[in-house]
Amino acid sequence: MTAVISFLEQLGGRATGAIHRLGFASRFLLLTLRSSGMCFRRFSLVVREIYFAGVLSLIIILVSGLFVGMVLGLQGYDTLVRYGSSSALGVLVALSLVRELGPVVAGLLFASRAGSAITAEIGLMKATEQLAAMEMMAVDPIARVIAPRFWAGVISMPLLAAMFSAMGIFGGYLVGVRLIGVDEGSFWSQMQAAVDFHEDILNGVIKSVVFGVAVTWIAVFEGYDAPPTAEGVSGATTRTVVTSSLTILALDFMLTTFMFRGA
Amino acid sequence: METPGGDRLVEYKPRAFCRCHSVPTKPATDNLVEVDSVNFAYDSRQILKGVNLAIRRGQVVAIMGLSGCGKTTLLRLIGGALRPTQGEVRVGGKSVAKLNHDELFALRRKMGMLFQFGALFTDMSCYDNVAFQMREHTDLPEELIDDLVLMKLQAVGLRGAHRLMPSELSGGMARRVALARTAALDPMLIMYDEPFAGLDPVSMGVIGQLIRRLNDSLGATSIIVTHDVAEALQLVDYVYFMSDGVIITQGTPDELRVSDKPFVHQFVHGEMDGPMPFHYPAEDYARDLYSSEA
Amino acid sequence: MMKRKALDLWVGVFVAIGLGALLFLALKVGNLATFSAAETYLVKANFDNIGGLKKRAPVKSAGVVVGRVEDIVFDTENYEATVAFSIEKRYEFPKDTSAKILTAGLLGEQYIGLAAGGDTAKLKDGDKLKITQSAVVLENLISQFMFNKAAEGNKDTK
Numbered sequence: 001m002t003a004v005i006s007f008l009e010q011l012g013g014r015a016t017g018a019i020h021r022l023g024f025a026s027r028f029l030l031l032t033l034r035s036s037g038m039c040f041r042r043f044s045l046v047v048r049e050i051y052f053a054g055v056l057s058l059i060i061i062l063v064s065g066l067f068v069g070m071v072l073g074l075q076g077y078d079t080l081v082r083y084g085s086s087s088a089l090g091v092l093v094a095l096s097l098v099r100e101l102g103p104v105v106a107g108l109l110f111a112s113r114a115g116s117a118i119t120a121e122i123g124l125m126k127a128t129e130q131l132a133a134m135e136m137m138a139v140d141p142i143a144r145v146i147a148p149r150f151w152a153g154v155i156s157m158p159l160l161a162a163m164f165s166a167m168g169i170f171g172g173y174l175v176g177v178r179l180i181g182v183d184e185g186s187f188w189s190q191m192q193a194a195v196d197f198h199e200d201i202l203n204g205v206i207k208s209v210v211f212g213v214a215v216t217w218i219a220v221f222e223g224y225d226a227p228p229t230a231e232g233v234s235g236a237t238t239r240t241v242v243t244s245s246l247t248i249l250a251l252d253f254m255l256t257t258f259m260f261r262g263a
Numbered sequence: 264m265e266t267p268g269g270d271r272l273v274e275y276k277p278r279a280f281c282r283c284h285s286v287p288t289k290p291a292t293d294n295l296v297e298v299d300s301v302n303f304a305y306d307s308r309q310i311l312k313g314v315n316l317a318i319r320r321g322q323v324v325a326i327m328g329l330s331g332c333g334k335t336t337l338l339r340l341i342g343g344a345l346r347p348t349q350g351e352v353r354v355g356g357k358s359v360a361k362l363n364h365d366e367l368f369a370l371r372r373k374m375g376m377l378f379q380f381g382a383l384f385t386d387m388s389c390y391d392n393v394a395f396q397m398r399e400h401t402d403l404p405e406e407l408i409d410d411l412v413l414m415k416l417q418a419v420g421l422r423g424a425h426r427l428m429p430s431e432l433s434g435g436m437a438r439r440v441a442l443a444r445t446a447a448l449d450p451m452l453i454m455y456d457e458p459f460a461g462l463d464p465v466s467m468g469v470i471g472q473l474i475r476r477l478n479d480s481l482g483a484t485s486i487i488v489t490h491d492v493a494e495a496l497q498l499v500d501y502v503y504f505m506s507d508g509v510i511i512t513q514g515t516p517d518e519l520r521v522s523d524k525p526f527v528h529q530f531v532h533g534e535m536d537g538p539m540p541f542h543y544p545a546e547d548y549a550r551d552l553y554s555s556e557a
Numbered sequence: 558m559m560k561r562k563a564l565d566l567w568v569g570v571f572v573a574i575g576l577g578a579l580l581f582l583a584l585k586v587g588n589l590a591t592f593s594a595a596e597t598y599l600v601k602a603n604f605d606n607i608g609g610l611k612k613r614a615p616v617k618s619a620g621v622v623v624g625r626v627e628d629i630v631f632d633t634e635n636y637e638a639t640v641a642f643s644i645e646k647r648y649e650f651p652k653d654t655s656a657k658i659l660t661a662g663l664l665g666e667q668y669i670g671l672a673a674g675g676d677t678a679k680l681k682d683g684d685k686l687k688i689t690q691s692a693v694v695l696e697n698l699i700s701q702f703m704f705n706k707a708a709e710g711n712k713d714t715k
Contacts, residue, residue: 044561051564055571098582129382136342138371139399159575166578188585196613201582 025221032150032220035143045148046155053114053149053216054156058163060109065097065164068105069171072096076172077180089182090191093172098195098204099260102165104252107211110153110160111244115219118149119240122223123233131224146224150216157212158205165204203259210251215244295320295452295484296341301350303336310336311347312508318501323478323485325495327530328505329539334488337505338454341486342376343367354452372400375450379457381441383429389416389440390425396447415443419473435466439473446477452484453477459491467491471498492531496520504530597624597643598682602656602669607638608692610658610667616642618671623648626669642669644680651676655688667692 039045076092122145125131131141169191176182195201219240226236296318303311310333318324326334339345340352346360353359354370362370383392393412397403403411416422419439429437438458445453455474459467471494478485489495495502496516504512504519504527512519512527520531529537545551607629616624624644632639644650653674660667674688 047568048564050568050571054575055567058571058574125385128380128385129378130384132344133376133378133382133384135344136371136374136376137396137399138368139395156571156575159572159578162575162578162582166581169582192585197583201579205579 021225024225025217028221028224029217031142032147032217035140035147036151038140038143039147039151042144042148045144046151049148049152050156053110053118053152054160057110057113057156057160060113061106061160061164062167064105064109065102065167066171068101068164069093069097069168069173070175072101072168073172073175073180077176077182086182087186088190088194089172089176090169090187091194093176094169094191094195095200097165097168097172098200100252100256101168103161103204103207103211104248106161106164106208107157107215107248108245110157110212111215111219111248112241114153114156115215115240115244116237118153118216118219119223119226119237120233122146122149122220123226123228123236126224126226127228127230127233129228146220150220153216153219154209154212157215158208161204161208161211199259203255206259207252207255210255211248214247214251218244218247293319295355296486297351297353298337298340299351299353301340301347301352303333303340303345304348305336310508311340313350314505314508314510316503316510316513318484318486320484321478321482322501323475323487323499325487325489325499325502326505327488327490327492327495327502329490329530332505333508334505335456338376338456338486338488341452342374342454343370372396372448373451375445375448375453377438377441377445377453377455377458379460380434381429381437383432383437383441383444385429387428388425389421389427389429389432392429392440393425393444393447395444400448411447415447416440418446418477419443420469435462435469438462438466438470442470442473442477446481449481450483451481452486455485455487455489457489457491458487459489459494467494474498490530492533496531596646598646598680599627599641599643600680600682600684600686601639601641602686602689603632603635603637603639604656604658604689605637605691606694607640608658608660608667608694610640610669610692614666614668616644616669616671618648618650618673623671640669649679652678652680652684653688654680654686655690656686657690658692660693 072093073089076089076096077086080086080088080092122131125145131145134141134144173187177184177187222236222240222243226232294317296316298314298316301311301314302309314333314337316326326337328334336345340347341354341359343359343362351358351360354374357366357370359367359370383389384395387395390412393415394408397408397411413422413425416425419442421436421439421443424432424436424440429440432440442458453474458470458474462470474485474487475498477483487495487499496519499516502514502516502519503510506526512522512524514522519527522528522531526538528534529539535541610626610629612626612629614626615622616626624642626640626642628641630639630641631637650671651674653676655672655674657670657672658667659670680686
């Protein structure tokens with residue numbers, strides 16, 4: 001009996017702890033947003049972080065996009081040709097990428113590459129007392145260290161998602177038209193007819209912005225909240241990747257039901 | 264002998280920096296820092312229990328004790344990073360906890376803190392580290408900052424290393440660059456958190472001498488938190504000895520060396536056994552040996 | 558600090574490629590290019606059943622897209638669906654044009670097909686089409702087919 005009680009106590013403790021953390025994280029986000037005015041006046045800081053978060057993720061995003069698009073092309077053709085609709089390959093590839101795979105997969109890759117790097121960097125700065133030193137030098141570490149990284153992530157995500165989708169479509173084109181021999185004209189024309197700017201592309205961009213906010217917020221918070229030890233930082237880095245990935249998938253589901261209801 | 268303070272022949276006017284070094288107005292009290300019956304608890308754990316101390320201007324003061332006795336917490340309270348649960352901490356006559364955000368930041372610009380192991384910003388070079396405060400808090404042109412940075416680094420003997428990144432420095436070198444960074448805006452109160460930790464004897468001696476030189480040339484006040492007895496007693500003017508959240512003794516280094524208080528004696532002379540026991544609490548030895556370990 | 562110029566360059570390239578990718582998606586992949594800012598006039602038509610017709614569905618005549626469905630509302634007066642759609646100003650239709658709801662392909666999306674009549678007077682903004690044909694509802698078709706089959710069967714046995 002006591003074992004059950006203590007188990008329930010533990011569960012309750014964890015739940016309240018999680019809610020505590022969420023509250024702290026939300027306050028942290030608010031602080032970050034409030035300090036953002038100052039960080040935009042020193043835009044060079046944001047530019048620097050865009051380099052580390054965005055530019056250095058470029059290779060993995062472009063290569064992954066290409067491969068995903070090529071696989072879509074192969075598998076899509078295999079399925080469509082059974083119904084004699086192989087000319088709709090362009091539609092399949094484009095819609096899958098622009099609506100879902102672009103924002104989601106780019107988001108997951110971004111979380112694991114850039115998100116973990118941000119968490120590790122901030123965690124390490126906290127562990128080596130660099131953030132405390134900055135505070136003692138009367139420089140707000142949130143405005144100088146956290147906010148630029150946050151905005152860099154939010155700006156980079158939609159761009160990376162768009163690049164992922166574009167590379168994917170190119171990959172689908174390479175496989176479908178060049179390799180397999182689907183008609184080039186119908187590949188592009190059916191795609192253009194089926195992909196709507198407002199419904200599909202804009203919604204995809206909105207998704208990637210939302211994912212960018214979520215991933216970067218989690219990355220920045222986990223780094224700031226990490227225990228100042230080696231295990232603490234590594235645990236925080238792992239948590240960033242896991243939490244970001246789950247959040248992206250959950251948000252994707254919610255956004256998709258909003259956006260593509262009954263389409 | 265080139266010192267950081269001696270180079271103030273340059274007419275620079277940093278923003279929001281008082282001219283307290285040029286024309287000293289008579290301060291109300293001779294104490295720069297006053298800690299008045301301060302209690303501090305963290306998560307129901309009482310760390311400081313009624314601490315009283317006063318640090319006069321121009322002094323180099325050591326706060327010594329074991330790890331966990333509350334020394335670093337005391338520094339944080341003086342710097343305004345923490346608020347006392349009871350009592351008051353006053354710097355320059357003003358209660359630190361009552362300052363608003365802008366006033367606190369203005370105060371911090373006149374303080375310098377050297378963190379344990381340096382806490383240099385790892386993503387910028389030594390040069391940029393020292394220039395950091397000048398760039399953030401003053402409107403000085405880059406050429407002037409360039410001269411100032413090199414002068415500060417020269418004073419700690421590392422002008423030639425200004426292009427290096429912190430990861431390329433040895434422990435002692437990193438500590439010295441951090442010292443130059445701490446002194447960048449000629450602070451009036453400098454705090455050191457374990458400045459001798461983990462250094463070889465030569466570096467220890469160098470840091471000790473630099474601390475004294477810096478303090479005297481700037482006319483500043485220094486607080487050193489350490490448990491390095493030999494270096495500290497050689498260097499400072501006055502010592503506060505803490506244990507378990509209270510100050511158990513205070514005095515000049517000579518007074519402390521001959522103190523007959525048991526804990527102080529054990530600490531100063533590095534004795535193996537005394538008020539701080541050698542043995543971790545355990546059962547009776549004989550019983551432990553003869554009982555069967557099930 | 559020394560590497561500032563290289564950094565700025567790379568970030569600029571990154572942002573440029575990103576915006577380029579967005580532009581590519583918008584123009585080459587989506588239908589933004591065909592999204593004309595052309596002027597349109599609004600016309601209404603009533604249908605018994607709109608089937609699966611949705612807003613922004615195309616309005617075609619002779620297979621060419623001439624407009625878009627703007628709004629679909631239920632008319633409580635005569636219990637029909639009122640569809641409002643816009644036609645590009647450069648395409649003029651006579652007043653007795655008929656509108657049918659057709660399906661693209663066998664199971665594709667539905668659109669409005671306009672067949673021009675012979676009237677000399679042209680449709681204006683706000684006009685209502687008189688002749689309409691509703692969408693084909695699969696269930697009605699099946700029940701009709703089964704009814705015909707049953708009727709045939711009766712005739713044979715007579």
